[in-house]
Amino acid sequence: MRDNKVSIREVAKEANVSISTVSRVLRNYKNVPPETRERVMGAVKKLNYVPNIAAQSLTQGSMRNIGIVFTRSTENAFSNPFFADVLRGIGSVAEKYDYYLQLISFSDINMEKEETIKLLKSGRVDGVILLSSRVYDSLIYELLSQDLKFVLSGRVLEHNLLGEKMYYVNTDNIGDSYKAVCHLIKMGHKKIAILNAPMDYVVSKDRYDGFRQALMWGGIEHEPDLEINGGYTLEDAKKAVKEKLMKRRDITAIFATDDMKAVATVQAAKELGLRVPEDIAVIGYNDFREATIVEPNLTTIRVPIYDLGKESANMLVKLLKGEEIKERKKILPTEFIIRESCGFKMRGGKYVL
Amino acid sequence: MRDNKVSIREVAKEANVSISTVSRVLRNYKNVPPETRERVMGAVKKLNYVPNIAAQSLTQGSMRNIGIVFTRSTENAFSNPFFADVLRGIGSVAEKYDYYLQLISFSDINMEKEETIKLLKSGRVDGVILLSSRVYDSLIYELLSQDLKFVLSGRVLEHNLLGEKMYYVNTDNIGDSYKAVCHLIKMGHKKIAILNAPMDYVVSKDRYDGFRQALMWGGIEHEPDLEINGGYTLEDAKKAVKEKLMKRRDITAIFATDDMKAVATVQAAKELGLRVPEDIAVIGYNDFREATIVEPNLTTIRVPIYDLGKESANMLVKLLKGEEIKERKKILPTEFIIRESCGFKMRGGKYVL
DNA sequence: AGATCTCATAAAAACGTTTTCGCGCATAGT
């Protein structure tokens, strides 16, 4: 069964028909009598023929590829549990609609824009889902102005000026953060710190905004000194928290903008001999697997990561099909999960709330 | 800058040269005087031209795509920290050699074989890296018999009959497991259980073999009753461990074949009121992030997952280039990391190594 | 019986590149 380069031509010869007939059979067109069909299929089988994708794409004008754009870095999306789940969600939809997944990742964020545009215009991908975690408006401008198809997944700024023109799937980062921090306030906390990623991350900004709004709701004055920059790694975050906790003994709660940072917070507190949640209450975000491994388990906001991928892909597929889309923006529901890391707060010798 | 369908033809017209000249300029051929080159580049820029990949691939015979094959399932590779890191390693190499990454994943393992072959033969991918975690020899047979290019990454059975003909990158699962279990034996453990994934996983079989060999080395009789099937999820594993520990009070150590199973073990032990490592010593595998989050931190075998991806990709690229490969099999070094989960064992009132 | 229609198929154009070939011209080697 040596089949060096078997093309539709050989199949046609084998089946004693023309090239066009082979193509018609393979594409399931009408007007092909069963007898011919069988002869052709026999030849296909015998020669072990598989159509060439490049040629097919050339005439069809599409490669049936969906691009997934993100920045590849150690501390970032790629090694993030987030990434695997969102990919799984996207994959489920791609499979259903017969699309393939092309990974578009960069070690260097600066290549992102020009490469993404190139890939779209070259036809390597029909459309892209942007998972990139940093604010990067110029890419979006470019995509919009060139009429390229894209969906933002879990990463749009609510206040982005371009918001109206884009398609995106997200959760309510501002609102959910607001609720989480309000929860802390209701439990009596007054000195609440936020442990955040650098603000150039799309999500960080929103979660920060929610935090600020909650403080306002609680009538708590905002202290810039209670904003902790968690850096890019768990170690960075741990160190930053420790330093802050040593200087500011009055902090009683920390809102970490993702579970890994919450883990860092818990570890930092423990190393300082503080008890969680009795001395320091902690709230995380995302409900990663780590949330139930660290002790105490984390109170956190469960983000439906798989669905985020799935809905993003669904939206992009509709976009590619040219179907009309009723909702350009899809906000997925989350769940506030209360576990031990902020369940109680010792105030004057007894647990409150 | 509306540029509906600008092809090389338009660029040629704009620059007042022939199509072939444009192509020559873009491909950086010699014999193009600077003046012409500039004229062409000007036109390219002005028209915002990007060559069509399908056409390019058709003449070049390659799409410059590397396929990454794996099974997509909730409890499996995809949501596994393993996956993200190996992908990052592959990505770094792909970027370097100007290859793109095509994800080839299936919810249903049965599609894997036929789809993978199809994708290779259709030219959608030039070669594949197999991350699939199950033993699936028939796919490998097919790939070999059709002369398709592939590399197995971290997933080959050492005793596989086809081993000689394949290219793969792996760690020494048998040897490393052997060492880990010997470590337990040296510490005085006699009743050592193994918590493993179902044996149809490639890796599970090897780690099990290492476990058995260590028992033999230590002159410990093997008891099938001390083999615990961890199932596919953390909850499954936890339940299985609990049941076993309740029945077999004599177990003093558990070798878990990956860190998530080790976490399950620790949690199970704790829920039964047993102390780790005093009552039950635990060893994990992989050194996932969870290893230092669970308490006590896990003694484990650190697998260089990023490098696994990187070396696999390097090997595949060489294969694709047609370069000669000195080593078909690459075994990467690992590191046995001792942490608290098996640091000590109480014997007769004192700690023994 | 002649015109029209359907059916099954083949021939050929088209998709957008890369690459081979060849041509005209200038330069260099004898």
Added chain:
DNA sequence: ACTATGCGCGAAAACGTTTTTATGAGATCT
């Protein structure tokens, strides 16, 4: 002066499909 050599470039073939157009044969209608 006459052949090589090389340079710059255009024409055209090739890649492997899909799709449009064409065609001949048979069936159907009037």
